[in-house]
Amino acid sequence: MGLSKTIWTTPSEFLRIERPDNPVMFFAPTVLQATARRFLDGFPGLVTYAVKSNPAEMVVQNLVAAGIQGFDVASPAEIEMVRRLAPAAALHYNNPVRARHEIDYAVKMGVKSYSVDSRSELAKLIEIVPVEGAEISVRFKLPVAGAAYNFGAKFGATVELAAELLREVHEAGFIASLTFHPGTQCTDPMAWDAYLRAAAGICANAGVRARRLNVGGGFPSHRLNDERPQLDAIFELIGRVADEAFEGAPPALVCEPGRGLVAESFTLATRIKAVRDGEHVFLNDGTYGNLDELPITGIIDRIAAVNGDGETRRGAPRPRVIFGPTCDSVDRLPGEVALPEDVEEGDYLVFSGMGAYSTATNTGFNGFGRMTVATVMRLGA
Ligand SMILES: *Cc1c(COP(=O)(O)O)cnc(C)c1O
Secondary structure (H helix, E strand, C coil), X not given: CEEEEEEECCHHHXXXXXXXCCCEXXXXXXXXXXXXXXXXXXXXXXXXXXXXXXXXXXXXXXXXHHXXXXXXXXXXXXXXXXXXXXXXXXXXXXXXXXXXXHHHHHXXXXXXXXXXXXXXXXXXXXXXXXXXXXXXXXXXCCCCCCCCECHHHCCCECHHHHHHHHHHHHXXXXXEEEECCCCECCCCXXXXXXXXXXXXXXXXXXXXXXXXXXXXXXXXCCCECCECCCHHHHHHHHHHHHHHHCCCXXXXXXXXXXXXXXXXXXXXXXXXXXXXXXXXXXXXXXXXXXXXXXXXXXXXXXXXXXXXXXXXXXXCEEEECEECCCCCCCCECCCCEEEECCCCCCCEEEECCCCCCCHHHCCCHHHCCCCEEEEECCCCC
């Protein structure tokens, strides 16, 4: 992954001058910092960043500059990186299943907050983590819909088990907290409503007041032209329902967005390799590259088609099958995607809102995957 040293004005300036053959990710630090401020101003509690959604060091650095003081980390490598770039930041090790050597490393690096969703993993934490000042958050799940993809399939205790674990954490002398994740790209704010009320029920059943309540990530990014995410409404609902459910004395709230913080600050330019017999569009990037997530989370239709001179195509929309460059037939964007009917070989398809789960999961499958990252003053034309 090459990082260009120059700062460009816009993606189209870069495309016009460089005419790149490989995919290019355009990063706008101004957009990332503005999004961070939106969370810091709007969310009624501590805002942390889920590093896995985009672990680029320049992302972490810009978030720190914008005032983010906590990070959700899932592995020793993420812990090492954030400690190096942001020595004073709080680290929340919220991957509920860890090897013993990973817990040892976290302790050595001063991690003071862990999540857990099972008896076996809680026993490991109690054995290895020094109790003094350490927090263990019990992660629970509910059978609720609303997200693009359900995280409860892998992690989260039932509400019954969560009450038992919360009591056990408390009795072992740790700071007892609760956490959940409503599922990524959660466009329905009522998912948080259900989880917050369930959290109050768990505390009541356990007879333990949770110190903090981490409401997860899941905050939606703008993927579809016709569906703008309602972040402020979600923030308002979380504050109001936490207050109601805990009768005016809620635990301190924490959130850990990945996608919602980072997606909007990157735009991806792909190039059309071929329009096969005037029909199917083949790109130089696909589902083994930066578009990895689309078959699972759904299409991003904020796509502009730009010719080699940097001019936007204006033809009438025509639905097309879009394939990636590898020889694998699953390397295809979901459904059919409306593109201007005058797109041609050599044009660029420029996808907005591409910062999350894109570069992080880009593979080198079939010899593709080489890309450039370019910093721009602003995104959009
Ligand atoms: C992935 C993850 C997040 C971030 O999820 P987004 O949907 O990207 O906001 C937050 N917390 C945990 C524990 C995660 O695993």
